[in-house]
Amino acid sequence: MDKILEIKSLTKEFKEFTAVKDVTFDVEEGGFFSILGPSGCGKTTLLRMISGFIEQSKGDILIRGESMNGIPPEKRPVNIVFQSLALFPMMNVRENVAFGLKRQKLKKSEVADRVADMLARVSLQGFENKKVTELSGGQRQRVAIARSLVMKPSILLLDEPLGALDRKLREHMKIELKLLQKELGTTFIYITHDQSEALVMSDKVAVMNKGRFEQIDTPRNLYKNPKTAFVAGFVGESNRLELKSKEGDFITTKDGWKLERPGLDFTPEVLYIRPEAFILSPAQDLTDISKFEVKIKTILFDGSNTKVAAIESTSGAEVLISLPQNARFENLEEGDTVEVGINYDNLKCY
Amino acid sequence: MKKLAISSVAIATLLAGSLYAGNGTLRLITWKGYAPKALVKKFEKETGIKVKVTYSNNEEMIAKLRATRGGGFDLAQPSVDRISFVQKKFHIYHAIDYSKVNTNQITTAMVKAAKKISGVDGKVYSVPYIYGTTGMIVNKKLAPGANDWSDLWNPKYAGKISYRLKRPILIGAAFGMGYNPFALYSDKAAYKKLIEKVTKKLIASKKYVKTYWTSGDTQKAVITSGDVVVESGWDAIGWQVHDKNPNIDFICPKSGALGWIDTFAIPAKSKNIKAAYKWINFILQPKNAAYVTNQSSYMTVSKDAPKYFNDKIKTDFKRSYSQKDIDNIKWYDALPSGFAAIEAKALDKIKAAQ
Amino acid sequence: MENKKSFNITFYLLIIPVLLWLIILIVLPHIDLLISSFQSDSDAGGKVFTLEHYAAFFQSKIYWLTFVNTAAYAIGITILAFIVTFPVAFYLTKVISKKYSSFLALLLLIPLWVGELVTVYGWMIILGDHGVINEFLIYIGLIDKPINMLYTNFSMSIGLLYISMLFMVVPVMSTLESLDDSLIEAASDLGATKWTIFTKIIIPYSMPGITSGGIIVFMLVIGDYVAPDILGGKSSLWFTEQIYNEFLSTFNWGEGAAFGFLLLMISSSIIWLALKLTGQKLEKVGS
Numbered sequence: 001m002d003k004i005l006e007i008k009s010l011t012k013e014f015k016e017f018t019a020v021k022d023v024t025f026d027v028e029e030g031g032f033f034s035i036l037g038p039s040g041c042g043k044t045t046l047l048r049m050i051s052g053f054i055e056q057s058k059g060d061i062l063i064r065g066e067s068m069n070g071i072p073p074e075k076r077p078v079n080i081v082f083q084s085l086a087l088f089p090m091m092n093v094r095e096n097v098a099f100g101l102k103r104q105k106l107k108k109s110e111v112a113d114r115v116a117d118m119l120a121r122v123s124l125q126g127f128e129n130k131k132v133t134e135l136s137g138g139q140r141q142r143v144a145i146a147r148s149l150v151m152k153p154s155i156l157l158l159d160e161p162l163g164a165l166d167r168k169l170r171e172h173m174k175i176e177l178k179l180l181q182k183e184l185g186t187t188f189i190y191i192t193h194d195q196s197e198a199l200v201m202s203d204k205v206a207v208m209n210k211g212r213f214e215q216i217d218t219p220r221n222l223y224k225n226p227k228t229a230f231v232a233g234f235v236g237e238s239n240r241l242e243l244k245s246k247e248g249d250f251i252t253t254k255d256g257w258k259l260e261r262p263g264l265d266f267t268p269e270v271l272y273i274r275p276e277a278f279i280l281s282p283a284q285d286l287t288d289i290s291k292f293e294v295k296i297k298t299i300l301f302d303g304s305n306t307k308v309a310a311i312e313s314t315s316g317a318e319v320l321i322s323l324p325q326n327a328r329f330e331n332l333e334e335g336d337t338v339e340v341g342i343n344y345d346n347l348k349c350y
Numbered sequence: 351m352k353k354l355a356i357s358s359v360a361i362a363t364l365l366a367g368s369l370y371a372g373n374g375t376l377r378l379i380t381w382k383g384y385a386p387k388a389l390v391k392k393f394e395k396e397t398g399i400k401v402k403v404t405y406s407n408n409e410e411m412i413a414k415l416r417a418t419r420g421g422g423f424d425l426a427q428p429s430v431d432r433i434s435f436v437q438k439k440f441h442i443y444h445a446i447d448y449s450k451v452n453t454n455q456i457t458t459a460m461v462k463a464a465k466k467i468s469g470v471d472g473k474v475y476s477v478p479y480i481y482g483t484t485g486m487i488v489n490k491k492l493a494p495g496a497n498d499w500s501d502l503w504n505p506k507y508a509g510k511i512s513y514r515l516k517r518p519i520l521i522g523a524a525f526g527m528g529y530n531p532f533a534l535y536s537d538k539a540a541y542k543k544l545i546e547k548v549t550k551k552l553i554a555s556k557k558y559v560k561t562y563w564t565s566g567d568t569q570k571a572v573i574t575s576g577d578v579v580v581e582s583g584w585d586a587i588g589w590q591v592h593d594k595n596p597n598i599d600f601i602c603p604k605s606g607a608l609g610w611i612d613t614f615a616i617p618a619k620s621k622n623i624k625a626a627y628k629w630i631n632f633i634l635q636p637k638n639a640a641y642v643t644n645q646s647s648y649m650t651v652s653k654d655a656p657k658y659f660n661d662k663i664k665t666d667f668k669r670s671y672s673q674k675d676i677d678n679i680k681w682y683d684a685l686p687s688g689f690a691a692i693e694a695k696a697l698d699k700i701k702a703a704q
Numbered sequence: 705m706e707n708k709k710s711f712n713i714t715f716y717l718l719i720i721p722v723l724l725w726l727i728i729l730i731v732l733p734h735i736d737l738l739i740s741s742f743q744s745d746s747d748a749g750g751k752v753f754t755l756e757h758y759a760a761f762f763q764s765k766i767y768w769l770t771f772v773n774t775a776a777y778a779i780g781i782t783i784l785a786f787i788v789t790f791p792v793a794f795y796l797t798k799v800i801s802k803k804y805s806s807f808l809a810l811l812l813l814i815p816l817w818v819g820e821l822v823t824v825y826g827w828m829i830i831l832g833d834h835g836v837i838n839e840f841l842i843y844i845g846l847i848d849k850p851i852n853m854l855y856t857n858f859s860m861s862i863g864l865l866y867i868s869m870l871f872m873v874v875p876v877m878s879t880l881e882s883l884d885d886s887l888i889e890a891a892s893d894l895g896a897t898k899w900t901i902f903t904k905i906i907i908p909y910s911m912p913g914i915t916s917g918g919i920i921v922f923m924l925v926i927g928d929y930v931a932p933d934i935l936g937g938k939s940s941l942w943f944t945e946q947i948y949n950e951f952l953s954t955f956n957w958g959e960g961a962a963f964g965f966l967l968l969m970i971s972s973s974i975i976w977l978a979l980k981l982t983g984q985k986l987e988k989v990g991s
Binding site: 051053072073074075078079080082083084086088089090099100103104147148151 | 884886887889890891892893894895896897900904905908909911
């Protein structure tokens with residue numbers, strides 16, 4: 001597929017600090033690309049450079065191979081959906097969506113057709129004459145997206161547009177947004193600090209921290225093989241254990257928990273283990289697996305997401321372990337001692 | 351909550367009470383400079399009566415007394431010519447009991463004038479206090495020849511002329527045009543015609559006027575700044591400006607300065623008539639009266655006060671008034687009722703003219 | 705039940721002082737004026753009902769001409785106040801940082817602290833024939849004779865503008881403060897030019913503030929007395945001066961009262977008309 005956006009060594013320096021440091025990446029045509037990071041990591045600055053509201057200190061932005069240097073926001077083939085949505089409160093739904101088209105001096109009938117078509121796509125027929133202040137959160141969301149999409153941008157930038165919605169609506173909008181993007185085929189660049197939004201919707205996710213990209217990967221790879229400690233900790237849930245030493249194939253945590261972990265060619269400082277990496281009562285014939293005993297401290301029931309807090313017998317280190325909801329472990333109780341194992345690969349050391 | 355209501359009623363009563371003067375207070379409504387602080391203190395010490403002074407001018411004084419039907423003040427100081435028509439229509443003053451006034455200390459001619467001008471149905475409504483004239487204030491260096499009312503429409507001083515667009519300019523202009531408006535006070539129709547002529551004149555010459563001044567302060571400001579070289583004005587103001595710029599001085603117009611007398615009049619609802627008479631007799635004592643004149647340059651009617659005048663007043667007076675000028679002063683007579691409306695219409699017309 | 709009753713008593717006790725204030729200080733004097741505007745002295749010395757005071761306004765060219773002139777200037781100054789202050793309000797709320805803007809906004813209020821009379825005299829010093837501007841222009845040789853600025857409709861308008869424009873700045877600033885910057889960015893992102901953003905987004909958004917500022921400025925200017933009296937020229941006509949004269953020079957209180965009510969009614973109608981034309985609602989403007 002063609003590259004629609006190329007970012008080359010992009011840097012933004014403010015007076016006191018550098019918000020974006022030497023960031024390079026490509027986005028493919030029709031992709032759903034997310035930039036995931038904690039607040040203050042520089043993702044919004046990056047987005048505003050792409051949209052043209054601020055100018056980069058160094059580096060290049062190319063859209064369809066064309067440099068965007070010196071091109072003002074209103075001339076760039078990108079549109080943005082703001083975190084606050086930024087709907088025009090004094091206009092109704094139709095006027096909001098038609099705003100951009102009117103600026104292009106199109107024929108009235110064409111504007112009307114395109115607006116009607118777009119409103120149909122986001123299921124807002126019949127709301128044309130409503131004031132935007134009279135709409136629900138989800139409807140306002142869709143107006144904001146429609147207003148940008150009607151411009152047929154090469155790239156649609158979305159700046160945490162779901163942030164203001166309540167949880168249930170957010171879950172719903174995630175799926176709706178993904179389906180809409182698939183249907184339209186427009187390239188989306190989506191900014192969020194919510195890993196679930198990024199993982200569910202995106203084709204590719206860039207994890208950003210302190211102005212740098214830590215890793216760009218598919219959601220699955222990001223989860224399975226985080227390349228840095230930050231990614232491991234930020235994406236998905238993990239048990240984080242600081243390490244004290246490494247002797248041969250064994251590593252020891254600060255608590256004194258000794259685990260077998262062959263194949264390390266460096267001395268790691270920290271260990272991440274996902275809750276679902278623990279295998280309860282592993283079969284004896286499994287290989288490449290580190291085994292030990294834990295005592296169940298308490299069971300945290302949460303349906304399919306149930307976990308147990310357990311204490312490793314030799315060191316007293318506390319870990320969270322996913323508890324599959326099947327008949328096999330139904331009788332597990334607090335105080336029980338269980339044997340568990342972890343595949344070497346799932347002991348992520350950094 | 352009830353307490354709050356009661357206390358707010360109590361506060362309201364208190365407020366009302368403080369507006370109501372007790373026996374020991376004299377509420378005086380007067381002009382600036384007419385009741386100097388030092389004399390107020392002296393009076394309070396001598397008599398034990400507290401004096402509350404409110405500053406005002408003829409128009410406001412009369413409007414206030416009219417609104418309260420003669421209440422709110424114990425003693426007022428309107429100009430002598432503004433008393434009788436107001437009294438006839440609104441009955442806002444007490445007649446003066448001249449047996450209580452120490453007339454020995456007042457110039458006889460002034461008492462006579464006050465009695466004549468402010469008399470209504472055989473009763474007298476004022477005691478004279480201060481007199482002065484409206485004439486012209488001239489910058490002698492920049493307008494050496496200016497010496498009459500008619501110079502207020504002299505093209506020589508185009509753009510550097512000012513006067514107040516009020517009654518005195520209509521009268522002054524009439525004299526400057528060679529008429530005597532006071533002689534027509536008995537003939538309303540003739541007076542109206544004369545005022546129409548004056549109006550025409552002032553409209554035709556409006557293009558020469560820099561501005562119409564509106565108060566003693568603006569009168570001073572326009573001539574001291576040099577924006578204006580000839581203006582109508584008051585003697586005391588002219589002398590005040592002269593102190594700062596010797597080129598500027600008050601002069602009596604050739605066809606006569608307009609003489610006014612400010613008086614004491616007792617409002618109909620005065621709560622302390624006794625104190626009012628005490629104040630009148632006190633402030634007209636020669637030394638006290640001289641103090642007022644020395645302070646403000648306004649001329650007192652107190653007979654023996656000139657003995658105590660300072661040199662500045664004496665020289666100011668001599669410089670501006672020759673005996674001929676004094677004889678030629680046109681004293682305002684009581685304005686007959688209905689004439690004010692004629693003048694007001696004329697003034698509106700002049701103001702509106704382009 | 706008991707509770708509700710005691711609440712009612714408290715409520716009435718609280719509202720009594722307000723009502724007393726309104727009735728004694730505002731309603732009663734106005735009623736008195738209204739009555740005297742319909743009264744004139746009969747030959748027998750009593751009062752009779754009459755419409756002559758109102759008729760006088762429409763019959764005498766000077767009066768209604770003065771009113772039309774006053775209203776026209778008031779409208780013009782209101783528009784001017786908007787043009788002059790909007791960039792200031794925009795700059796203070798949207799361009800410079802919050803830290804300085806509240807300080808600068810405070811500075812803007814200084815003319816209010818010193819009072820109208822003082823600011824008006826200040827303008828006399830600036831605009832006079834021998835004032836700051838003329839002396840400066842003569843000094844740099846641009847002119848050799850002073851330009852006549854003081855005591856003209858020009859100086860009067862400047863004075864009126866100066867004392868009233870703050871009342872435009874404050875409400876406009878408060879609406880602009882609530883304007884989310886991303887609205888401006890969104891418009892720009894959708895291809896709007898700076899002019900379009902200004903006319904289609906910023907102005908419509910701040911319309912409630914502009915309207916309430918406009919009403920205040922208009923009422924303030926049309927009812928002002930000091931600036932027209934002192935800065936106004938020899939031909940500057942101002943309706944309040946007319947009213948003042950009716951009360952204080954002519955002692956024609958009936959006519960003065962009638963003119964006062966005409967001023968109130970006609971200026972209210974002008975505001976009503978302006979609200980209609982701009983599609984604003986008074987309730988919205990007030991909030």
